[in-house]
Amino acid sequence: MIDDTVAQRVLGTALRTGGDFAEIFVEDRRSSSAHFDDGRVEQLSSGRDRGAGIRVVRGDTTGFAHTSDLTETGLAAAAEAAGAAARGGGGGVREIALTRRDEPRPAGVEILPQDVPKAAKVELLQTADDAARSEGGAVRQVSVSYADGRRQILVANSDGLVATDDQVRTRFMVQAVAAGDTGMQTGYEGPGATVGFEMYDDVDVAEVARTAARRALAMLKARPAPTGTLPVVLRRGAGGVLFHEACGHGLEADLVGKDASVFRGKVGEMVASPLVTLVDDGTYGREWGTYAIDDEGHEAQRNTLISEGALTDYMWDFLRARKEGRDSSGNGRRQSYQHLPMVRMTNTYVLAGDDDPDEIIRQTPHGIYCVQLGGGQVNTATGDFVFGMTEAYMIEDGEITDPVKAANLIGNGPEVLQAIDAVGNDFDTWAGTCGKDGQGVPVSAGQPTLRVSAMTVGGTAR
Amino acid sequence: MAYMTELLALVERVAGWAGHGEAVEAYVARSHHAEVRAFEGEIESLSSADTEGIGIRVIAGGRQGFAYAASLDEAIVAETLAEARDNATFGTVDEFAGLALPDGVEPADIDLWQHELAEFPTDAKVALALEVERATRASDTRIRGVETAGYDDVSSEAAVASSEGVRASTRRTVCSVYVDAMATDGTQTQTGYGYSVARRPGDLDVAKAAADATHRSTRLLGARKPPSGRLTVFFDPMVTASLLGLLARALSGEAVLKGRSMFADRQGESVGASALTLVDDPTNPLAYGAGRYDAEGLATRRNLLLDGGVVAGFLHNSYTGRRSGTASTGSAVRGGFKGTPGVGSRALTLTPGDQSQEQLLARFGEGLLVQSVTGMHSGSSPVSGDFSVGIEGLMVRDGSAAEPVREATVASTLQRMLHDVAAVGGDLEWLPGSAAGVTLVVGDMSLSGS
Numbered sequence: 001m002i003d004d005t006v007a008q009r010v011l012g013t014a015l016r017t018g019g020d021f022a023e024i025f026v027e028d029r030r031s032s033s034a035h036f037d038d039g040r041v042e043q044l045s046s047g048r049d050r051g052a053g054i055r056v057v058r059g060d061t062t063g064f065a066h067t068s069d070l071t072e073t074g075l076a077a078a079a080e081a082a083g084a085a086a087r088g089g090g091g092g093v094r095e096i097a098l099t100r101r102d103e104p105r106p107a108g109v110e111i112l113p114q115d116v117p118k119a120a121k122v123e124l125l126q127t128a129d130d131a132a133r134s135e136g137g138a139v140r141q142v143s144v145s146y147a148d149g150r151r152q153i154l155v156a157n158s159d160g161l162v163a164t165d166d167q168v169r170t171r172f173m174v175q176a177v178a179a180g181d182t183g184m185q186t187g188y189e190g191p192g193a194t195v196g197f198e199m200y201d202d203v204d205v206a207e208v209a210r211t212a213a214r215r216a217l218a219m220l221k222a223r224p225a226p227t228g229t230l231p232v233v234l235r236r237g238a239g240g241v242l243f244h245e246a247c248g249h250g251l252e253a254d255l256v257g258k259d260a261s262v263f264r265g266k267v268g269e270m271v272a273s274p275l276v277t278l279v280d281d282g283t284y285g286r287e288w289g290t291y292a293i294d295d296e297g298h299e300a301q302r303n304t305l306i307s308e309g310a311l312t313d314y315m316w317d318f319l320r321a322r323k324e325g326r327d328s329s330g331n332g333r334r335q336s337y338q339h340l341p342m343v344r345m346t347n348t349y350v351l352a353g354d355d356d357p358d359e360i361i362r363q364t365p366h367g368i369y370c371v372q373l374g375g376g377q378v379n380t381a382t383g384d385f386v387f388g389m390t391e392a393y394m395i396e397d398g399e400i401t402d403p404v405k406a407a408n409l410i411g412n413g414p415e416v417l418q419a420i421d422a423v424g425n426d427f428d429t430w431a432g433t434c435g436k437d438g439q440g441v442p443v444s445a446g447q448p449t450l451r452v453s454a455m456t457v458g459g460t461a462r
Numbered sequence: 463m464a465y466m467t468e469l470l471a472l473v474e475r476v477a478g479w480a481g482h483g484e485a486v487e488a489y490v491a492r493s494h495h496a497e498v499r500a501f502e503g504e505i506e507s508l509s510s511a512d513t514e515g516i517g518i519r520v521i522a523g524g525r526q527g528f529a530y531a532a533s534l535d536e537a538i539v540a541e542t543l544a545e546a547r548d549n550a551t552f553g554t555v556d557e558f559a560g561l562a563l564p565d566g567v568e569p570a571d572i573d574l575w576q577h578e579l580a581e582f583p584t585d586a587k588v589a590l591a592l593e594v595e596r597a598t599r600a601s602d603t604r605i606r607g608v609e610t611a612g613y614d615d616v617s618s619e620a621a622v623a624s625s626e627g628v629r630a631s632t633r634r635t636v637c638s639v640y641v642d643a644m645a646t647d648g649t650q651t652q653t654g655y656g657y658s659v660a661r662r663p664g665d666l667d668v669a670k671a672a673a674d675a676t677h678r679s680t681r682l683l684g685a686r687k688p689p690s691g692r693l694t695v696f697f698d699p700m701v702t703a704s705l706l707g708l709l710a711r712a713l714s715g716e717a718v719l720k721g722r723s724m725f726a727d728r729q730g731e732s733v734g735a736s737a738l739t740l741v742d743d744p745t746n747p748l749a750y751g752a753g754r755y756d757a758e759g760l761a762t763r764r765n766l767l768l769d770g771g772v773v774a775g776f777l778h779n780s781y782t783g784r785r786s787g788t789a790s791t792g793s794a795v796r797g798g799f800k801g802t803p804g805v806g807s808r809a810l811t812l813t814p815g816d817q818s819q820e821q822l823l824a825r826f827g828e829g830l831l832v833q834s835v836t837g838m839h840s841g842s843s844p845v846s847g848d849f850s851v852g853i854e855g856l857m858v859r860d861g862s863a864a865e866p867v868r869e870a871t872v873a874s875t876l877q878r879m880l881h882d883v884a885a886v887g888g889d890l891e892w893l894p895g896s897a898a899g900v901t902l903v904v905g906d907m908s909l910s911g912s
Contacts, residue, residue, distance in 0.1 A: 043527060044553065045530070047529060048530075050532065059504075061506065062508070064509040068533055085584075122552050141721045184722070184846055225873075226911035228910060228912070276695045338511060374839075376837060381651050384836075385851035386837035386871075406842070406843055408852055410837075410852040410910075431668035459850065459908065
């Protein structure tokens with residue numbers, strides 16, 4: 001993307017006015033998408049975005065500038081701006097020797113989406129639309145999106161590191177609207193993975209569409225969600241969002257460092273039920289949040305955050321780790337070259353336990369069974385968090401009964417983690433986009449079927 | 463202005479590349495963004511960046527294709543057009559496909575550009591960021607720190623031109639200071655947000671931002687989970703603004719056409735309380751979403767959406783207007799050069815009443831004042847109308863704000879809430895984003911707590 005000798009000179013320019021550390025992050029991103037709605041292919045879209053972000057760190061201050069001009073002149077101008085922003089004083093010439101690290105493990109992508117004929121992508125859309133509508137006349141509208149992206153990155157820094165990665169992601173999303181006497185309801189399904197077009201060898205788009213359609217149809221029969229505190233059983237997969245919000249963000253070292261996390265100072269303490277072992281794993285399979293190196297050039301790692309209820313470690317990026325005199329955990333990520341990296345999750349999941357998932361439901365006399373969640377939000381300083389249920393049912397006398405309408409669940413992270421009283425022996429994951437401080441990055445969450453003994457359900461029924 | 467001319471010249475040149483039987487639209491955007499973050503009296507980060515790019519739409523034989531590039535390099539622009547052309551061959555033929563046609567509506571005479579921002583020195587930006595952080599920490603002994611504090615500004619310019627004769631350019635500046643305060647009473651932490659937003663730095667009110675963050679965080683100290691029940695809810699102006707955003711999605715002509723709006727087929731019918739008159743008016747220079755032109759280059763205009771609780775109209779871009787048998791309402795929006803024009807609101811406002819928040823609390827006597835909400839997009843849907851959000855706020859007793867509450871939700875349906883609106887406050891305030899805030903009183907909502 002750029003020559004090592006150019007990188008070397010640009011890093012020198014960045015540090016000319018002083019500074020302890022300089023970094024160049026180069027990104028070349030190609031994306032394509034196709035959108036089908038209202039019975040027709042609305043359009044195909046393709047895009048190209050490339051540029052470099054340069055940061056200079058001096059003491060506790062970071063200067064940052066980015067440019068879409070990848071010539072040496074363009075990079076040098078950005079380097080000077082970043083150096084000035086870091087308010088360098090001392091100055092002086094610094095020679096930087098760059099050492100190419102071994103290339104990361106091959107991305108393992110079998111079919112590059114850019115090599116696939118557009119017609120093949122469009123065909124998937126029609127297949128999905130047909131399948132969703134075949135679920136019945138109550139399915140009134142179907143929106144289908146195909147998306148792929150290839151992101152090639154290069155990181156070079158004044159510690160001598162040069163590393164590259166080639167990330168390919170593929171996603172397919174279906175939203176169905178069903179209508180009946182009770183009004184309209186929506187159903188959604190959206191698998192995504194860090195793979196190429198071969199995703200469709202495993203993912204049957206017709207089945208994805210039918211799932212979305214059935215979800216919308218089921219919700220037509222939904223009754224209002226209850227109010228008050230109830231046991232909540234989270235089906236394998238989607239419930240991972242609970243951990244992402246309840247403790248994931250609170251275990252990010254930048255928030256911990258600012259004393260904006262209820263988990264600060266808790267390493268070694270029991271912060272969850274002993275049934276909970278939580279891992280953040282950027283190396284996990286071909287999941288949506290997987291990569292070879294993070295956006296600071298550090299290799300992805302599998303990090304255990306909570307081990308049998310005890311807090312073992314936080315997640316770290318370069319800056320926060322350097323302050324503590326330790327290594328990054330490979331969690332430094334950014335939305336694009338236009339953004340500064342910060343601590344982010346990758347694939348965050350709870351390991352399976354011993355309980356039979358059906359038995360967990362049978363042993364819940366009265367509660368909620370969540371099948372799909374629609375995202376959430378947390379205030380890490382107070383620990384209070386919400387997540388939305390987009391497909392959920394009542395559990396009555398140990399049996400799954402009526403669907404309930406969409407609603408948020410609210411809880412306090414540390415309390416909810418302690419209240420997990422059953423963990424199943426199954427497992428699944430869920431792909432989503434995590435937003436923090438205005439930056440979105442692909443992540444996944446996962447868990448076995450599990451139960452929280454009490455959470456507040458934000459419905460309207462008494 | 464020199465640069466604006468250059469952007470217009472570029473989009474006109476691209477529009478001129480349209481071949482026989484094809485319509486081409488080019489949209490370019492360029493922005494300069496500066497951000498300073500302060501933490502514990504030091505500059506945590508300082509970013510400065512220019513972004514530019516082009517998005518090209520091609521319509522040929524009733525099919526649409528699109529491509530974008532984050533570069534204005536002539537060769538890349540030509541490749542982007544070729545890619546958009548190729549993409550157009552895969553669309554489904556749609557008799558309504560097409561670009562916006564000039565409609566003769568004159569743009570509002572508003573100027574949203576303050577040159578002062580371009581000349582505002584970095585040192586002064588740094589000083590504002592440090593000051594909002596310092597003022598917040600010094601404001602009250604219970605403030606134990608800030609999570610985020612800083613200064614932000616954006617100067618943006620955009621131009622659009624098409625082979626159909628559209629030619630428009632817009633530019634605007636906006637800057638803000640903001641702070642997220644953390645307060646403690648020794649046992650509990652609570653947070654509160656404060657900000658000040660303006661078109662030029664001279665109009666920023668740092669003291670107000672700090673005072674708001676302190677007030678909002680400290681008044682929640684001691685918050686507990688309230689008992690469940692049904693009650694009257696008073697939405698703070700900032701919360702009302704996001705509620706209006708949710709509601710406006712159901713007033714988009716696209717949602718109506720595609721059967722995703724609860725208001726489809728309800729034009730002319732009463733869907734809410736008579737106190738509800740909702741307007742989207744991007745010609746109002748006080749609105750931060752204001753602009754002379756929409757994303758397809760048509761003049762923006764004032765659109766009446768709800769009139770005394772009656773559905774008065776929907777928002778349209780040129781496609782949804784044509785397909786609905788009406789016309790564009792100048793409501794095309796896009797998320798920068800990387801997207802095609804959708805339909806959206808930019809400057810929503812409820813016609814305000816004449817009572818302050820204090821007067822409304824005194825008038826209704828009992829209920830819940832909601833200071834902030836979470837999960838607006840995870841537990842609510844403008845399609846079904848289901849509404850459920852996490853809240854923080856204060857109980858209202860005997861006509862004034864009483865004990866703070868947290869870890870609870872309020873829920874209803876949007877359909878019911880519109881009918882249950884009991885009053886609209888007189889405390890209208892333009893907020894960053896696409897809506898004005900005002901205290902909104904909604905009767906009979908479900909509070910879920912212990």
